[in-house]
Amino acid sequence: MSGALVSIARYRDISGMWIRSSLAYPVSFWTMTLGSVFITGLDFVGIWLMFATIDDLGGFGLAEIGLLYGATGLGIGLADLVVGSVERIGAKVRLGTLDAMMVRPVPLLVQVCADEFQLRRLARIVQTAVVFGWAATYVEWTPLRALVAVEMVASGGVIFFCLFVIFSCVQFWTSDASEFANAFTYGGNTLTQYPLTVFPGEIVKTLTFVLPLAFVNWYPCLYLLGRDDPFGLPAWLQFASPLAALMLVGLTAVVWPAGVRHYTSTGS
């Protein structure tokens, strides 16, 4: 346990250093942060403009889609803030900087994730929190629903965290294929912005039992909105997000060390 606390402290040290260095150029920092708010917000502006021509999409209204959008955005936003830098692992392999990290007395994953920590990634969290807050005013809250909402955002963060790490491991084999992971991380985020009723049943089953993206927002939101599962899947799935997140953590704990073991330095 103390090992984990030390790791968190080291993560804080390294990321704090990157925050101070990014704030050294305030104009650049704030334009980039503002730009990030706009760029992540465009997805929702797109959905909102769709609703100028339609009243519901896949049987869901704008506020309900706002809830889905906000939940998945908060999930990927938290994960991206904490581990977004892991995407750049291929560049570190190419440049040989990964070797230097391996000899330092701090866990490799902590260093890779904290490296080039970008505070401006808060932009996505703020922007999606605004949409989520707006959509939440349409939910009839009960204590249990509030609990499920908290559990949903936490699980969503953990699920995207694991997807970032797992798919970045591909770069230990092919260092220039970083974009492959985007299909699952950012692609997963885009996909879960829509109600899953717009997709065929096979895709929804895959997102439930193979790649558990449906647990990021879909099942918990069905509970928050008091809706029956449109695909007739069991209601307990609406509470199963933490379970799905835990299973992915277990998988990550196997995949990451395997990737690191496979790594061979480019040096001499």
Next chain:
Amino acid sequence: MLYVAVATRAFRRYSTYTAATLAGIFTNSVFGIIYSYAYLALWAQRPDAGGYDSVDAVTYVWIGQALLMTVALWGGGTTDDLPDRIRSGDIAIDLYRPVGLLGWYLAGDLGRASYHLLTRGLAPTVVGAMLFDLRLPSTPQAVLGLVVAIPLAVIVSFAVRFLVACTAFWLLDASGPRLLSAVLAIFFSGMALPLVIFPDGLREVALALPWASYLQTPADIWLGKRTGWSLLGGLGLQALWAVVLLACCQLVLRTATRKVVVQGG
């Protein structure tokens, strides 16, 4: 001839990274599938939204994925090298060359765009055609129109990206403007949502702006929504923006080179 040589070298430079290309094709295809289902749901509600039917809408999605990298909608391409060369002073070497800087970078970007069109344009479209019912350009007029429209789309996008990169002459770091420019490009090109289903007023404005050249104009030619005079009008607007923006690039470049001070001895 020299420009052709620059373009072929740029083509070969990008073709080196096979794994990156394959990963990109996969990612474009995944996003294409997601947006296709979302648009099918929208057009199931309003079967004639924006004058498109559902086949047009899904085809539009895949044209968008095909042109995403070709016109470098997110930024990228040869113009991404420019800010670093300005900061490091290597721009002095570019200015030394007995060939115009603008033409040099444009030729390189056209070479890059051809590579991206043939790989990340073509391959996801084939994937899309296997999974969904797509519409192909049906008349020789549409095919000819596309042969002109796609290079014009790349040139307009290049000119915008070049102007953004030139802000580095004054700011030394163009990443802020680059990001804001990507926001405008994604929204006003019709990548976030087809411009044809924008609300009245906003739609007319968006269609007149340079970003409409990136995706909406080529897509409408592909789908046969622009024929005859409308087709020529679309191409004319693209060409007009290309000329105006390239002239701006030349002007900015002339102002910048008069003030540029190369660091070091």
